[in-house]
Amino acid sequence: MDATSYYGVYPYYGFYRQQVVASSAYGDVNGDGVPDYVYLTADASAEQGSPYLQNVTVNIQDGATKRVYTIKLVPNANSGYNPTVFLGDFTKDGVKDILVAIDSGGSGAFTFDYVFSFVHNQARKLFDFNTYNEQNRYTVQYMDGYKLKVSSLATKTDYLIDISGRGADYLSQLYDANGKLIKPVQGNANGVSGFYPVDMDRDGRYEIQAYQRITGLYNADSFGYVINTLQWDGSRFAIWQQWMAIFGSSGG
Numbered sequence: 001m002d003a004t005s006y007y008g009v010y011p012y013y014g015f016y017r018q019q020v021v022a023s024s025a026y027g028d029v030n031g032d033g034v035p036d037y038v039y040l041t042a043d044a045s046a047e048q049g050s051p052y053l054q055n056v057t058v059n060i061q062d063g064a065t066k067r068v069y070t071i072k073l074v075p076n077a078n079s080g081y082n083p084t085v086f087l088g089d090f091t092k093d094g095v096k097d098i099l100v101a102i103d104s105g106g107s108g109a110f111t112f113d114y115v116f117s118f119v120h121n122q123a124r125k126l127f128d129f130n131t132y133n134e135q136n137r138y139t140v141q142y143m144d145g146y147k148l149k150v151s152s153l154a155t156k157t158d159y160l161i162d163i164s165g166r167g168a169d170y171l172s173q174l175y176d177a178n179g180k181l182i183k184p185v186q187g188n189a190n191g192v193s194g195f196y197p198v199d200m201d202r203d204g205r206y207e208i209q210a211y212q213r214i215t216g217l218y219n220a221d222s223f224g225y226v227i228n229t230l231q232w233d234g235s236r237f238a239i240w241q242q243w244m245a246i247f248g249s250s251g252g
Contacts, residue, residue, distance in 0.1 A: 018044040027087035027096040029118040034063035054079040071123045077112040081105045088206040091232045101195045113195040133191035140187030159244035187216040207231045
């Protein structure tokens with residue numbers, strides 16, 4: 001990640017930690033018609049060359065007054081890799097909102113995601129990944145006949161995945177010779193692991209696509225993603241469209 005130095009250095013547990021500007025964008029986020037400067041600052045890792053950043057903070061410099069405002073992110077969810085800021089109008093009020101995404105870097109490949117409104121220089125959180133993950137849960141159940149059933153509790157929608165191509169070594173752990181489950185087995189659905197602004201109808205107003213990975217026997221045993229397209233409904237980001245995207249298998 002290309003990060004620009006900011007504010008110099010300061011001591012931290014015997015090392016020197018440098019604060020950097022990790023990402024930035026220009027746009028009117030307070031609604032006065034003057035472009036503002038929105039940038040993410042973070043503490044660089046004490047380990048030289050490491051791309052891991054801590055204490056990611058949102059900063060807004062009012063384009064008219066040059067006053068700087070800050071927005072703190074959730075503790076324990078403000079550090080990671082490749083923190084990025086994107087400005088776009090998600091609420092359809094003609095003013096750009098602030099989207100922040102951070103890669104956790106863990107084995108689950110989770111992302112820490114936020115959307116803020118800053119109209120009249122007042123920060124309002126529109127999206128928080130923790131709340132979203134709590135509200136969008138799934139059951140993942142292995143079924144007879146080499147199938148995986150993914151059920152969205154939020155939309156009451158079921159998806160069936162054919163897993164017959166997984167190979168004999170994998171399937172023999174789960175099924176008898178007739179394709180019947182030896183015992184009930186469940187998979188898992190991860191929290192948000194991809195968070196992208198999209199303009200589905202090309203009107204300059206943005207939606208969000210949130211990806212949640214579907215896994216089987218272990219975390220690396222991936223089958224695909226549930227993709228929710230979220231649209232602002234006046235009070236929250238609601239599911240507008242939902243898909244199940246599955247990984248293909250190599251032809252034989």
